[in-house]
Amino acid sequence: MSKQQPHEFLSPVWRDGIFRGRVVFVTGGAGDICSAQTRALVYLGADACIIGRKVEKTEAAAIDIAKVRKGARVIGIGNVDVRNFESLQKAADRCVAELGSIDFVIAGAAGNFISSIAGLSPNAFKAVMDIDTIGTFNTIKATIDHLIKSATAHVSPNAENLPPGGRFIAVSATFHYTGVPMQSHAAAAKAGVDSLVNSVALEYGPYGVMANVIAPGPIEGTEGMDRLGSSGFGENVVTDEKGQQLRPSVRGGSPSIPSGRWGTVRDIADATVYLFSAAADNVNGHVLVVDGGAWRRQGGFLSAGDNPALQYPGFLLAGAASSRKKTASKI
Ligand code: COA
Numbered sequence: 428m429s430k431q432q433p434h435e436f437l438s439p440v441w442r443d444g445i446f447r448g449r450v451v452f453v454t455g456g457a458g459d460i461c462s463a464q465t466r467a468l469v470y471l472g473a474d475a476c477i478i479g480r481k482v483e484k485t486e487a488a489a490i491d492i493a494k495v496r497k498g499a500r501v502i503g504i505g506n507v508d509v510r511n512f513e514s515l516q517k518a519a520d521r522c523v524a525e526l527g528s529i530d531f532v533i534a535g536a537a538g539n540f541i542s543s544i545a546g547l548s549p550n551a552f553k554a555v556m557d558i559d560t561i562g563t564f565n566t567i568k569a570t571i572d573h574l575i576k577s578a579t580a581h582v583s584p585n586a587e588n589l590p591p592g593g594r595f596i597a598v599s600a601t602f603h604y605t606g607v608p609m610q611s612h613a614a615a616a617k618a619g620v621d622s623l624v625n626s627v628a629l630e631y632g633p634y635g636v637m638a639n640v641i642a643p644g645p646i647e648g649t650e651g652m653d654r655l656g657s658s659g660f661g662e663n664v665v666t667d668e669k670g671q672q673l674r675p676s677v678r679g680g681s682p683s684i685p686s687g688r689w690g691t692v693r694d695i696a697d698a699t700v701y702l703f704s705a706a707a708d709n710v711n712g713h714v715l716v717v718d719g720g721a722w723r724r725q726g727g728f729l730s731a732g733d734n735p736a737l738q739y740p741g742f743l744l745a746g747a748a749s750s751r752k753k754t755a756s757k758i
Contacts, residue, residue: 433495436463436696437470445704447472449581449590450526452519452573454478454509454566455536457488459649460598463692464533464699465501466492471700472590473531474500476522478507478515500526509536509562512569519569529573530581530592531703534566534620537598539613539651546748552612559616563597563623570595571631578635583705594703595631595638597624598695599714601722608739609747617642621714628712637711641698644718647689686719 433439451468455461456477465475469492477492479485482505489503502525504518522529538558542551578593599621602614620640627638645652698717701707716722726739 431463431466431495433470434693436693437467437700438693438697440697441471441700441704444472445700446531446590449473449530449577449592449703450522450528451475451531451533451703452478452522452529452570453533453535454507454515454562455598456533457481457485457503458535458537459651460643460646460692460695461533461535462488462492463696464535464598466495467693467696467700468531468703469493469499469501470495472496474526476502476504476518476526476529478504478509478518478536480506480508482506502526509534509565510557512565515565515569519573523573528577528592529570530577530590531594531596532566532570532574533596533598533699534563535598536562536566537613537616537651539610540749540751541609542612542749542751543609543743543747544611546751547612552615555612556616556619559613560619560623563620567595567623567627571627571636574636575631575634578637582635583708588705591637591703591705591708593634593636594707595624595627595636596699596702597621597638597640599624599640599642601642601644601716601718601725604722605726607725608743624714625712632711637702637707637709639702639707639710639712640714641695641702642714642716642718642722643695644684644690644716644721646692646695649692652689683724684719684721685723686721688719690718690721 446468451473453461453465456465457479465477469475477485477489485505486503489501493499493501507514507518509515536558538555574593574595581592583591597620600617602610603618624638624640694717698715
C-alpha cells in the first residue's frame with residue numbers, strides 16, 4: 428500500500444472510477460502538492476506520468492503513487508527541466524507512447540525562495556520566471572495537441588457518463604493579488620502563469636480544451652511552506668488580558684486565515700478532481716483560489732503569518748534581503 432491513506436489526499440465525496448481510461452501528465456509531480464493531486468486522480472481511475480528534475484525522487488514518487496490503486500500505471504520521468512522545451516516534449520511523447528494519451532495536464536513545477544528585490548540578482552529573478560512562467564508555456568506547447576485530441580475524442584457531458592478529456596490546470600499562487608514583500612519574483616512569475624492560462628482558455632476553448640488555474644494559499648507540511656515559513660512563520664499565539672492563551676479559531680489553526688486553518692494538500696487535490704471531472708465541463712479560464720480566504724488578509728505580512736519578526740515594514744528596514752545571503756538578516 429501507498430504511504431498515504433485516501434482521507435489524507437481526497438475527501439470522501441467522489442465516485443470511484445470517474446477518471447478511468449484517462450492519463451494525466453504532471454510537471455513537478457513528485458512535489459508535495461502535485462503528488463497529492465496525482466494520487467487523487469490515480470485513486471479515482473487515471474494513469475499518470477509525472478515529470479521532475481531529480482531522477483530518483485521522481486521515480487520513487489511514481490512507484491508510491493501507483494500503489495493507491497491496483498492496476499494503476501504511473502511513470503516517473505526524471506532529468507526533465509521545464510525550462511528545457513526539448514526534454515519536456517520528449518517526456519510528453521514517452522507518456523503517450525507508454526500510456527496511450529495525455530488527457531489532463533497539471534503544470535505544477537515551480538521554484539521559490541524568500542528574497543527582497545535588494546537580495547535578488549537578475550539571474551535569481553530570471554530563474555523563477557523561467558521555471559514558473561516559461562515552464563508553464565513550455566508545458567502548454569508540449570502537450571496542447573494531445574489535449575485537443577483528447578477533448579475531441581471525449582466530449583463531455585455524454586450519455587454514457589464517460590470521463591471528459593482535454594483539461595489543463597496550472598498551479599499558481601495568490602502573491603500577485605495584493606503584492607507580498609520578499610516575493611517579487613514569484614508574484615511576477617505567477618501573474619504571468621495566470622495570464623497565460625487566460626489565453627489558453629480563449630484560444631483552445633473552441634477546441635474543447637478547458638484551462639483553469641488553482642491558486643493554493645499556505646499549505647501545511649509542504650516544501651514550499653518550509654522554505655517560506657522559517658522563523659516560526661505562520662505560528663500565532665493569541666492571549667487574553669490575563670495572558671491566558673486563547674484558542675486561535677474553532678479549527679485550532681491560524682487566526683490570520685479567515686477559514687481558521689492552513690490549507691492541506693487534500694484541499695488542492697479535491698479542487699483538481701473537480702476541475703478535471705464532468706462537474707466542471709463548462710468551467711474555463713477560471714482561477715480557483717483554495718486558501719481559506721487568506722489572500723484577503725495578506726500584503727503587509729510575508730504571507731499569512733502574524734509572526735512579529737515578519738511585521739511589515741520592520742523586517743525590510745532592518746535590512747532583510749534573503750535567507751541565502753550571508754550578509755542579510757535571517758528571515
Ligand atoms: N535568495 C536569493 N537568491 C537566490 C536564492 C535565495 N534564497 N536561491 C537561489 N538564488 C539565486 C542564485 O544565487 C542564482 O543567482 P546568481 O547566479 O546570480 O547567483 C539564481 O538564483 C539561480 O540559482 P540556482 O541555484 O543556480 O538555480 P537553479 O535553477 O538550480 O534553482 C531555484 C532554481 C533558485 C528556484 C531553486 O530554489 C529551486 O530549484 N527550487 C525548486 C524547488 C522549489 O523552489 N520548491 C518550492 C516551490 S514553492
